[in-house]
Amino acid sequence: MYTGEYQLVGSEMSFFTRKLEAQLRFQQIPWRYVFKTEERKGEVEKRANTHFIPLLITPDKWLIHDTIAIGPMLSDRFDQRSVVPETALQRICCYVLEDAFNHWLGRVCVHSRWCYPDNVAWVGPRFGANLMLDRSVDQPFSAEELTQLAPIGPMMHQGFGQGVCETNGVGPDQAEAVQGDFKNMLDALATHFASNDFLLGDRPCLADFALAGASKAHFICDPEPKSWLGEHSEMLHKYTERFYSDWQGELVPWPSGDKVPATLHVVLDYLQESYYPSARANITAGLAGEKYYEYESGFGTIRARTQRRLNLARLHVQDELQRSGGAQDPGVLTLFAGRGILEHYLN
Missing domain, CATH: 3.40.30.10 (Glutaredoxin)
Known part of the structure; x- marks a missing residue:
């Protein structure tokens, strides 16, 4: 290279x-x-x-x-x-968690950004900093710049935000479902991060970057989702900001013996009841040529548009399961037993 x-x-x-x-x-x-x-x-x-x-x-x-x-x-x-472990269990957890966070967190991101007028008004100038002024959002705005960039939020809501929320089944009428699911996720993460710095322990993997990216760009950034953090605010801020500063010190190795944290099952429990019912319904409907699918979210039935990329991502993880031997690995089979997650990728 x-x-x-x-x-x-x-x-x-x-x-x-x-x-x-x-x-x-x-x-x-x-x-x-x-x-x-x-x-x-x-x-x-x-x-x-x-x-x-x-x-x-x-x-x-x-x-x-x-x-x-x-x-x-x-x-x-x-x-x-490296940010992808070599051993079977850790490697498969890395790819499974990345797929889930990549495709599930986006719903909360677009809903919290575009379904609340005050948030729409706030994000407009921040988009404008990059888009129009070619500078970072961290640089303070003058009163004149805030006035100049004020139309951007409503314009983006009209041209993009409103439609993407409807496509994902997370319009304003789904506020209770989105916020309830977000709280469930925060509760699971809080349990896990109470004894771990990252998803696989003391060293970040690909999945951590997905969670950190959504948090940095949305959850600890936009006023609306920040107001939902409650008792978990310090936890998510501490976890996220670690990724956006200079990394110091020696690199911690992956846990020996292909081990994963004991609390990882709590995160998998959450995803098993949230992302995977949606993903299975999405892919099944898409492969049948249907434009929309429905699933039970735990907060009622959600209707959203099918997305071709979910099956491509599923096949990507399937390839990793087969190449790494994860589909036959005893540790993988034990951790994922009865969850329907391996079956989602392999069938």
Whole structure:
């Protein structure tokens, strides 16, 4: 590979941009932000053939736009600080948790951002900082800039936010369901992080970057989801901000003996009752050619649009299960027994 600087093209208000930023920081990869501004937008989208962010431009001039592919690539390239374990149980937990957090947290992100007028008004200037001013959201705004950028929030809500919430089945009428599920997740994470720094113990993996990215761009950022944190505010702030500062000290190895934390089952319990019923219904309906699917969320029946990418992500994890021998590994079979999670990926 070529040595040099990686360019992260995206927005600081973006879940997946922040996810990739967290990995670049942890692996101590030379990188810099290139905000996707209005001025750069046309050229970038033409070259990438997509409007999605983030994009990663490598020193060897590759342009990649899917964090599911980018994450393992960077882990291999900078293997002195790899973020994918080699042993079967840890590796499979890493990929399973990344898939779940990648696709489940986005619902909370879009609902909390776009279904509350005060939050819409607040996020507009922050998008504008990257989009129009080509600078970080951390730089203070003048009164004139706040006035200038004020229309951006309502404009984005009308052109994007409202529609994406409806597509994901998390419009304003689903506030109770979204907030209830979010509380369940925080309760599970609080139990786990009471005795662990990260999802697999003392060292972050790919799944941690997904959780940290959603938290940095949304949950500890936007006023609305911040107001939902309650007793878990300190926990999530402490967990998240660790990813966005300079990493110091020696790298902690993965737990020996292919062990995972004893409390990981609490996180899996949560996902078993939340993400996986939705994912199975989504994929089944999509493969049958149906545009919409329904599932029982624990807070009533949710109707949302099918998404092709969920099955592609499922097959990605299936490949890892087969290549690593995880589908036959005793530790994997024991941890996931009776959950229906392995069956989701293998069938």
